[in-house]
Amino acid sequence: NGEEKRNCKESQGVSEYKVWKTQKLSSAKDKEPEQDQDIPDDSWRSADCWKQSVESNKSSILPFTETSGPNHWLSRNSDAIDFFNLLFPAALIELITKETNSHAKTCQFLDASYPDWVPVTAHEVKRFIGLVILMGIQNLPDPSHYWSWNHYDNSCTFYRAMSFKRFKQIATNIRMGSFATSEYCGTGNPGDSLHIFRPMLDIMSEAMWNTYQPNCCLTIDRALLPSLEEESSHLKGNPKMQPQVWLLCDSKSGYCHRFFIQVGQKAGQEVGVTVVPELVKGLEGKHHQLYLASSLTSIPLMQKLLDQNIYASSSFPPPNPILPQELWDEGQLEKPGDFLQRQCGPLLATRWRDTKEMGCLSTNAAPGEADTVWRRSQTKVGGLDPIDRPMAFRLLQENMRGVDICKQLLACNPLGGIPQDRHWRSLFWFLVNLSIVNAFIMLRESRKENPPAWVQDGLFTQVNFRKRLGNQLVKCSQKYLETMEIASNRSTRTETLGDPIKERHRMAKISSISKRCKNCNTKSVRHESVYGCIICKANLCKQPSCFWEFHGLSFKVNSGTETEKEPRM
Template identity: 60%
Template structure:
């Protein structure tokens, strides 16, 4: 009989083909039959692919007569590793491309002990680049080299002012949801069903690939869209509660325990959290697909679906902001944040509404994109695509601004404004040589065509470059008096700074909402995981903003006193998503002796009916009304006060997993064993 396709090829000393008649066991010609190779278990459509030549592996005793069986053996049992860096590949094509880019590197073939999934590559500042880049790619001088004219008080009547067009476009939420729509319906606007179907499909494909490659994995049940919704809902609820250990959400003392227990078991939650994918790098590398020039080709389908949903749900306002945010630092196996310099964290540029903080678009840098261009000329046109000629006011981060970019935006009908540091290389030295600012409230202005450069001294000297303001116009702000205690002094502020300070806050509002009750219970040990959960968190924030802006005049019944709270929104959204799926009843464990359903608590299985609430296991919970010193930190001569602790030991411990496991003499890496 021929071996099964999912088994390892046999080491038979003969090579043969098994002729299988699919319809009837009657003599037919060879063109009407399917040939099955008995060595590799696959259909032999061509004899050249299964040429009868004896092949012996030099790294192990494996022998075969089939070239396809030998190739499968090498892919399953061995991997290629670069000896000069950490690059690992399952196929020779990927390693060949790596060696072409790095001529001085060597490779070695070793047995594959564990599946090491590669990570996505970002354009990291301060990191090692594959290709040499010019010394200063972030800021370059303006190639036009225009002349700048000093604006004095006597020249205001002769200046030619810029005509700033009016914004007349529709703005705000754009959807057809009824007034009875709840939190989950608004969430599906920003995180559509098509994206959930993609994640479920790619997750199942990743697990299937790992099982084919022989990786040890527990029994996997296909992930469905309702179960995925329940999983995401539990992740959102974990960010709301913020318990130090994931097993505590299934503890009997957890007041919201029934929501977690009805949705899925702790084991299933960990299984999904480990295998969830929006595109498997292992599957892509094994199949040989994807675009090697695109560092984000695995994320591209998710980014396309999410980008379209973000753009359709909310129409851009007049004032927009572009600034960057950083992904959270990666975690180690114990769940602690690893120390990382800010310059080495991946950058994500956001286009946000200046008033509400809604994120319309985002841009992620990869190593292959625009290394020889300025950051502003690469990021801003991509984010502002489709908004030309609408008279938007755009406020930029100082690392994006340049006179060349602002002239380009003005030709497209977009008025821009940005701050610039002192002695900025994008502006001529003339702006700093013609005057000094020593008194608060004084300012100097220069004009070059439509560009207006302003230096103003508040508590310190600042600069503003814009195309949306007029020279000579000021307003009054109040600052604390430096001479008289308890009094305020008036201060003149140029109009350019007023517009910048009032509207350069859209990304800051978005980042504040992202930092409020973030997601919990999921690992973030690599960049693609961190980006995946960042996109989910961003979708939750966007859906909250759409709900708040849509229901201002008619808030839902669960909104208290008409005040929209993101905490209440996340709690309600997580509960509704968790109720989309109920786990099937588990089969009875023979070891339980027929004493009812069994349950996992703190890593051990116990019968639910026989569990005594007064004799529970060691756990973390609130044990005192007032805060007391942490026993574990006190032994290290560190003062931390907390109201949480172990009720069995009656010891106050910090609200984090490390103190709990160290106090009980266990390492966080061995918990549950």
């Protein structure tokens, strides 16, 4: 009897739960906006499901209310190198240092390569990256020209950083992972084709995501890796097997929040289903608006994003199989400004004629609500004609350029002096360049109210940022090296006191005509002088500060009130 009573109570409890659940879902269905309702499976494939939108069927677009923008602890006077260290942290420099030395040691053991290899240090890796950045600003036909006074004005920076032979050694051996390192090879997922990159990807991804909180509008599109060198592309890599890099970027600034590297693709699987869910992790439930490349768009994907409270939009040329063919055949858009819209649940399909007809699928726009844009007149020479533009296309055109902005910044000043004869090298340097671009955007967004002194007229340019960053990476690590050398050679200093005074670096008149100051030139400031260092043969401003800064030392002041008239080292 006790057993029967217990079973009866359990049955009654289940029945009551089912009734409550049904009432709860029914109540939620009445209260929730229409976009939260699922579209019946495959019903969108039928043109009958796409109805003319009416006022009562408009979906409510919930507002984005999250905190967004730069998220860091840097002070208001932080410089280029500080923002680079946020996006390319010390842990990543240490990883590259460790794996580069490991690779060179393995090569020495296997085939006696690089017998004169000296282990690289973290500061030397920074100097190397700084030189690579500077080489990308001014392209020379041969890397050795950067160490030549006749070919490059700033060659003193390269001479003081490292020799050309050492630069080539590091460029050949630099690694972010190793097949010979059992810690990262074959663990977790033996089929992971990116296992060499995995430690680097983990460090970079965390830094990029935590440093800038996403805004409302984001863009997803593909970025092209630099092509392999012509002489080796057909021998050392199949271009069809090149990794595909997809970026999630801020629609306004171009900051890259996250990337996804796609190697190969399963047959019959849509690209969007593979790429987009990986990029939107952490965006769920915040009402972001996502603008997708046309190759990623599908109705099931948009419904899945909407279930996560992420709105989406994408455009595509007609006719496109995303929508039923009947929607493309229905009506003709004869003149610019004409548009047709159909709705299937929360999905809005829009056909609009601008200079040519385009299609748009969105969940973030209300039907209608056209604004006016101006286009070149077809009847009046030099005139403009107003045309209507539906809200779906207005939002799309205003917010779709995020990845394009990022790609433009990547392409303006590519890194120089490095071999790119393998897909992994091309990907590695792409990621380094991406960190530089993100650091530039972070500095521009963080210091737009109080720009650094080297920013002229408040105009942030990537060229000046890269000059500043490259020189800072070289000089900061160089000062560390010089400090260590001074400490190690302090015991032998008494022996060098007898050296002839003529061997010292000192200021004197070295040219009959004034030339640009080598130190001010690194700061993008134009000063000319006939004076300079007689040993370095570099023109410098007459005041001692340029002499000391050029040689990597702090500005020295006498015990009195005046500085030295003739600086010496």
